[in-house]
Amino acid sequence: MKKTTNLKDVNSKPEHYLVSPESEPFLERILFAARPLVLMILAILTLVFAYGLTQIKLDSSIEKYIPLKHEFIKNYLVHKDELGSGLSNIKLSVESNDGDIFSKEYMETLRLINDEVFFIKGVDRSAMQSLWTANVRWTEVTEEGFQGGPVIPATYDGSEESIEQLRQNVLKSGQVGRLVANNFSSTIIDIPLIEIDPDTGEKLDYQTFSRAIEEKIRDGFTSDKITIYATGTPKKLADLLDGVTSIVWFFLAAIVFTAILLFLYSRCIRGTLIPIVASLIAVVWQLGALALMGFTIDLYSVLVPFLIFAIGISHGVQIISGIAIESGKGANKLMASRLAFRGLYVPGMLALLSDGLGFLTLLFIEIGVIQELAIAASVGVAMIIVTNLVLVPLVMSYVGISKSGIRHAENNEKAEPKLWKLLSKIASKRVAPYPIIIAIVMAVFGLYQSQSLKIGDLDAGAPELRQDSRYNLDNAYMVSNYSTSSDVFLVMVETAKEQCNSYKVMDAIDRFMWYMENVPGVQSTVSMVTVSKLVTKGMNEGNLKWSALSRNQTILNTSIQRAPSSLLNQDCSMAPVIVYLNDHKAETLENAVAAVEAFKVKYDDDADPKYFAMGLAEIEAAIAAGELESAPLRFQLASGNAGIEAATNEVIGDAQNTMLIFVYAVVFVLCFATFRSFRAIACILIPLALTSILCQALMAYLGIGVKVATLPVIALGVGIGVDYGIYIYNRLEVMLIAGKTLQEAFFETLKSTGKAVSFTGITLAIGVGTWIFSPIKFQADMGILLVFMFIWNMLGALILLPALATFILKPEQIIARHKKIHGDSNPAG
Template sequence: MSKVTHFFHSIELAVFRHPRTLLSAVLVATLFFAAQIPALKMYSDFADLLPQSHPYIQLHNEIKDSFGGANVIVVGIEAEEGTVFSNEALKLIHELTLAVDSLPGVNHDLVSSLTHRTVRKVWLTEMGNIVSEPYYEPLDPLLSDEQLASLKKEVVANPQVYGPLVSPDMKMALIKAQLNEGQLDYEDTFNQLQELRASYEGQGFQIYATGQPVLVGWAYHYKDQIYQILAFTALIMVSLLVWHFRSAYGVLVPLAGVLVSTIWGLGIISLFGYNLDPLGLVIPFLISARAMSHGIQIVERYYAELSERDVASEAARATFESLFRPGTLGVVSDAIGLLLIAVGSIPLNTKLAHYASLWAMCIIITVLISVPLLLSILPKPKRTQLHQSALRAVGGASASIVSSSPKAVIVALAIALCVGGVFSSHVMIGESEPGSPILYRDHDYNVSSKKVNDTFPGSEELYIVAETVDKEGMKRPEVLAALADLEKHMLLDPEVGGAKGLPDLVKMVNRLLHNNDPKWQQIPKDNLYVGGLLFAYMASSPIPGATLEFVDSEERVANLVFYYKDHQGETIRRAIHTAKQWIAENEGKVEGLSIRLAGGTIGVTAAMNEAAFETNKTVLPLVFLFIFLSVMVFYGSLHAGLLMFLAMLFATTLTYAYMGITEVGININTVPIIAVGVGVGIDYSIYMMDRIREQRLKMGSLTEAVRSALSTTGLAITFTAMTLIAGIVMWIFMSDLRFQADAALLLSVMVILNAIAALLLIPAWVLVFKPKFVDQVEVDEDGIIHQRG
């Protein structure tokens, strides 16, 4: 027999020599971890969402303080009647602009609105000088109808304002504010913004709020709801235990295991100095539910062993010997699925992988070892026969179906696999709908996003950065002509609502200097002339840095901004493809000019989508490979590894089919869910395969072994699947965060599919193909099961 199995057998012998000593050590460790929990924090860090090694994010980090980033608050003010060109509307926009500028964490140099000091009208005086001033001066008396009409004409004439900041129908105006990244107090910023909305809304105006900081703020807003879900989840799981076991041991022992496991897990997070992110709480809940399901398996088997043995300690030891090996293999599978999430470049998932994999591994000590030891020192329960749960019918039905027509079962599952493969090809990379999938479609945030995107040509920004080798390189006419051509190329996409860049500024000022003659709206052919235009524009503004939104102070780096209506996966893919197409066709044509992608909301989301796709493409094969190798080594059989691979393939393919049908995209939030689901779900198939192998030795007949395994372990699988789903089901019904509900539903689907694989695929395969590692087994003098020959 393999050294691995003998190693596990030596552990089994050592564990029961000093049960009280080991349990005391576990108690001391639990008290230590409990002392760490008060330091645990729950918050979101925008930087944790970004794949820092991705070139788009590296560019984003370079330009976010100068040209802006993706951490943007967008506030929309809509006039219910008339337009925003009224004294009441302008006053409201101005007051809200000042209030937004005063929010915590706002970069005051990167605020823009119709009434902000940095948004200015420019014109040529009779003396030939270019001057500028804000569109709205709050100290002036009320504007007359003629002045309001003149203001409207001035705004319409400026493409940098009309479209990006004032809607084409003139009924809505936007305020945009960049936040400084880092550990911002999103909750405080969000609460103050909501107070602003409440105080200014009404009286003929609607106020909308969207943007990444607002989205994170809504996640914090539902923090109290998390505690309610926790309470209801605990109630459901206790109720399930009472309903199934109807005994003190059946309820209290698994609860003790999950409590100790949770304390260890939370203590580990605190020791690492990590934070709990509100959006990632489904996975810790799942790990706790997984700990309980292992505890249920142990107590279920303990009662089964009591029916054959009079001594409680012997029943506990027999339980440990039967379940420790497959249980450990299952826990390692869970931990592998969690740890491999760190393969990607997203810090949030890397942190999750580190603490969640350790938390999962702790289940070996806190449940697989501690629960049998606890049962071994407790008095024998007065009632040794378990209540006949209605769930036993599931195992019986599975046994009847599989034993009567195993080939038909395999054919049916093969057809399901092929159909699932077709639908899984429809899964989208990124988000499949406007707004955010983190919240429901009718949520205030998504309503605001939809309103802004429907009203404006585009509020989602893509930044494309141009660089020259030499200082003042952006003054070169050939450079400006190339950037203008890039703008023209990008505007061929019908989804682009507009653009803003240095070529537009140069053309506008050139036209102004020639009595606003449209034919002079062109790029000059002389460097000095371009420099003179930029100087004239800067000199017209009393505010320093008038051109810094277009070009840096050395005039070497320029930012081109393109406006899109949404950041759906398809929109982003097309935007990046269009930009790359121009770069490929024009690279090297202008000496010393380079084009870099990509910043803004579109660029950052593109990086996140690409990172999620690459992570998914890497992590899932690695999960499959590691579990395949673990099972193969554990059982000393290639066939055993292939059988587990087939079970994982079946459940994962149908999971992707579900995602394709329900339009759940592959993104940074769903990738860890899928990886965790694979690792957690394969436990069922491992338990079933091990139980069939064990029963084959006892009963002789393979068919009877399968029937017995399904009626016993099948019950445990069904109940533990229910327990896992119960651990996350309240997210589906109670959480106002749609992502948490979708993640819980996705995990529930994966649990059910893995249970189907364990209850139907594994036993049917064993009956049809009769693998040697199951069909030819014997037990040696140490009680270890191995293959004959």
Template sequence: MNLNSLLNIVEATLFRRRLVVLVIFALTSIFLLFQASQIKLDAAFTKHIPLNHSYMKTYLKHQANFGGANNVLISVCDSSGDIFNPEFFTALKGVHDKLFFIPGVDRIQVKSLFSPSTRFVEIVEDGFAGGPVIPANFQPDEAGLAIVKGNIEKAGIVGSIVADDYSCSMVKTSLMEIDPNTGKKLDSIVLAEQLENEIRAEFEQGNISVHIIGFTKMVGDVANGAKGVVTFFAIAIAITTLMVFWFCRSLALTVLPISCSLIAVIWQLGMLSTLGFGLDPMSILVPFLVFAIGVSHGVQMINSVAKIVKNGKTSKEAAQLSFRLLLVPGGIALLSDTVGFMTLLSIDIGIIRELAITASLGVAMIILTNLVLLPLLISYLSIDSKTSKQTNNQPASDKVWRLMSAVATRQFAVVILAITALLYAVGLYYAQNMKIGELHAGAPSLHETSRYNQDTFLITDKYAISVDYMSVIVETTADACTYYDQMDIIDRFQWRMENIAGVQSAVSLASIAKIVNAGYNEGNPKWRVLSRNQQTLVQSIARVPSSSGLLNSDCSVMPVILFLEDHKAETINRVVDAAKQVASELENDTLAFKLASGPVGVMAATNEAVEAAQIPMMLYVYGAVIALCLLSFRSLRATIAVVLPLYVVSTLAQWLMTELNIGLTVSTLPVIALGVGIGVDYGIYILSTMSVKLRHGASVQSAYFDALKERGSAVLITGITLAIGVSTWFFSDLKFQVDMGILLTFMFLVNMIAAVLVLPAIAAFLWPQRK
């Protein structure tokens, strides 16, 4: 059975049983609308990290002993600049207790001035003396506060638990993956709301301010900002509706493609909910892209129907013929989108895989709603010739199309291709400078002026240690900390890493042991060394508990914690490369340095996963598009004409990212694939009309002129409408949405321009000249 026979069967079946098919669509829509209403925002820390990366295997292996990277840091500050007052300590104790009892908080890891594990040690005549920084009988009066201040200075926690200027104090903890109350995965958004409502709202009053950071709080703030996406979605729908109405001048022909595209979004969300997926705040923009793609194909359908009605056909005949004409090119375009999005599944990061599933499901739904449901609904309309005439006279006349068709002649094509080649060469040169990872301080998903990032900057400024730290895990034999040779290797590794640009400070069991050893010798700095005597070395590390996070129970695992100045990509790369180099020189058969835990360790693994996935992802995307174009057009020339402009635009998009200082991250990596997937639609629609004319012996210019008459207005209006829709994202509260808006606006517009200028210019040289 050939393709035409199959199309005949599908067409006859659908249109002869229109009512039955529409009832099935209606019942399905009702069911999936209910399912969509049950969908929830779903954010989990582990979805944002490449779990199979070697760094993350180390991180997960030692998470129980040393805590994870999913931390919460709460800085309680006094605006008077002095924490030693009853009001402050009452608030600090309240924050500590509240945090301790929030479900999902790892209580063992809760640390503040009020933690029993926060202790001081001082040198006395008999050796050492010490105890908890805040004694059991503490009263926040003048005498009690004076004792605590002395203990803080003896404990050496100024800069870590207490701010350098004594204006703030820290409460910090790690979070568990499972909520102990429900037994389910910890809901980061719910926990972020608890931090906001039960801690900040309750204790931030008078001179007391509360500053909260950590992955969970960041996700909560992103989720709050994502609520604004609904507003932008509504604005985009309004703009799209006006543009489509301006294009077709028919209320019915405007409402139908918009409605079918919204039905595709409902089906997408309903299917996600049915399959057990939630909607992550970082992928909440995908439904709009599905709506945009749906409108793109819907405009092609109403454009085709109106032109056929103009030739004297009835609405049903026009809808039936348009279905037949557009099912193959539209189906191939949407299949290209779907397969392109599915290539994102190759990236070993949960959030990107979920985005791939979400986008692929949505585009698959468009095949049903905009290529099947839409023509069936149109067949019930009564479209008059006046409407079709207006549709065909806008936005350009045949004179404009004739003028544009000149780019399909070789004398003009040479100029177009020369300019394209020049832009590609410049774009390729500058695209080499595109950075992998975050390029800005603070949480890159949010603007610098956001409360979260302001809290981050305050904590970074007030405390000596950075919130950006990486733990290099030292794996060795049991009781290794009692042997000088092993501890000396750790000490040398720490010293060399402390001298790497970007490392603010470092701490390990070896550095603490040196301080303790000096303490046993009247604090003389000459004795701040690792003792070669085993008994003395044991004495130096005996007072360091496993709860300090510097060793495990049998001293076979010891982290070296590196505090970095920031988490910019170049800083992380420099430190990680240095750590690998130093580790390779120092490790031996009994001692190994394993990267990496801590927030920066997670970022390093994510950056490496994104970098490793970049080229394979693009190969998969273009491989899928090339295969489907070859299958559709059965022509290598046609495939080259469609794919080459897409590749040039992808390169220019990377140049744009470099110029705008946008790094390639978990958020921006999928945009390139999405842009290619959506951009291919323009070329397929134009070339599908051209290829028919070319097979019948028309010249390239004549074939392109006919394609412009058939599809040109729809392609132009779609590209402009989609670009205007996503350009509203420039005003979002979410920085990553602004970045995506910039990139998608660029790709929508430039892919459209490439389809109407570069594609015919390439075709002028691939097909023989005919008059």
């Protein structure tokens, strides 16, 4: 015989005291009274955002990955045009597998590759360099003075005599170790890129350019005699963007896997499909809204839709679980949906607000990709509030839980699983001390282990990619075969106009170069002083005694006439010093920055900035007037890919603790506003803090540095993890107000909310765990960290929270506070 239960019957049950009509929240009455209208509005919004989804674009601008407001970057931007496009260069190395480069066949292949590259759209042809470009020259000193010309002369014809002349020209060019490998097995084509298309005004698409390199150059010329390698920041970003396509497959796998587990959990097809569809709608809304607001998707924010789907599923499961429980107790589908909404919208809203505002704290980190990730995540959470807390219960109020789902919920309600019974003993003073003691030990160990956590990259090459990736293998070849490192740390030496070649400035640069070359991690240095010494030596019959700076200004002026434009600017007010580093690891960058800062203290002039903008005549007048002793001088940090990364590391290091403080402050305020209890906040936040400590310890143990890719994970982990604690505590408090003892209340919580929390924690951890197999290393790192945080936040909510509650919570105070605020009505209302 079919079981029926009316509202009076339901109200007669102690745990359903919150069903009284007068306790209906205003929001519930509005939404469920106008269900058709609300659903129609949501359908229209879905169409609008689906259109916006078609407008979404991937963006790979380098500027988004650097802290534009950092002092180093500001200094770089002042001289960006004078320093050239070093940040957007691609280097191709063409290796001869059949001996050295001095053969007719190799040189002909190199010429064809050079010509093919020259006509690829996006190449800055005037600055491109290779043995076949006229701007690569040789120079020698003879009894008649300096002689020189292009490395490959106009008379080259591939004959043995021409090849021998080429060999001599290469040796005289100073390009061995730079454009020519130390073992003469390969040469480099240095390809500067034009970031903005002068015809269309649009940014260069790195993926399109990279595909042209792969298809026209690598695939077109690679043979048993030729191997081609490609490196450079644009190539790295393009490879990362190509790897992003794998995220789609991980996303689909997560959907399928989640659907299977959700069906096993609910035993209801409707209860499985609706939360999944609602979460997918939230993703569509998020991406569509971002596109309509003018935002693009980058390498990091492209992972956010999966997190939004994951958060949506975790909240959807709570709704479906609540509806199933109420349906199992006899409520019809409308009443079951209303009861589930009534009991969960407050903790759900609190959890999602904590998520969204927690993500917004990332806006304090002034790096474009992190700020856009924060906006994308917050927009997504706002969408979940509507799709999962409103759409799911409204749709379920029409379709309801299937009979098999109701029977499954009834069986679960009647059953007393041994696992939950055993776990509920944690909420007793006899067992509770043990989880607390273990947590204290783990916190101490975590704090100790996290002391070795580093800021920045800890691997050579491109740490965003795996060490066996094609890019990193190409980079390893470049590093092992050429003298100049791919990690360039550039210091800008500023002075007044026409003063960069004064003895004071050049002597300071000379001393700086010697100083930096003795810093651990520095490979070599180059500046116009290098050119000056070579020319002065050459003008004096190559005598090594003349390889020094002359105090004679006329000789100095003459010695830098042949200096490349990349080593001084047009008005001679800035001369860069190029410092080649062994790698870009955090420790190497820290040593380089500290060394420059120490040198600046001794050699920088404390002169008014106005003097740096003066010309020669004005400086001479200021010196004559006693305002200055000599031309002003200062060493400015920093440019080059290593300099930019050093600035990024500083921003990340400064923001790490600030971000955590803001995240926890937001969660604290929202929890206090909801539960009005410091004891409740302690129960929710202490397990969360333990997970954060252990996560940092894990990063230190695995050698994962805190950087642009991993810092957001810490905030995301806290934001998502707090959901578990809020749902568990809210249900626990409801049971305590209903008059149950702490252990009884926790057992009832485990049977409903606890089961849903454990399900979502494990499901999401397994779903994110698929990222570990991604070809993109930073996605794999994020997967490892998120799996850890999902699992530990779940365990913290199920084990540590009740143990803390045993000693912290006072049930009588909770009941008194509830009566004071709500009287005898629904505590959620």
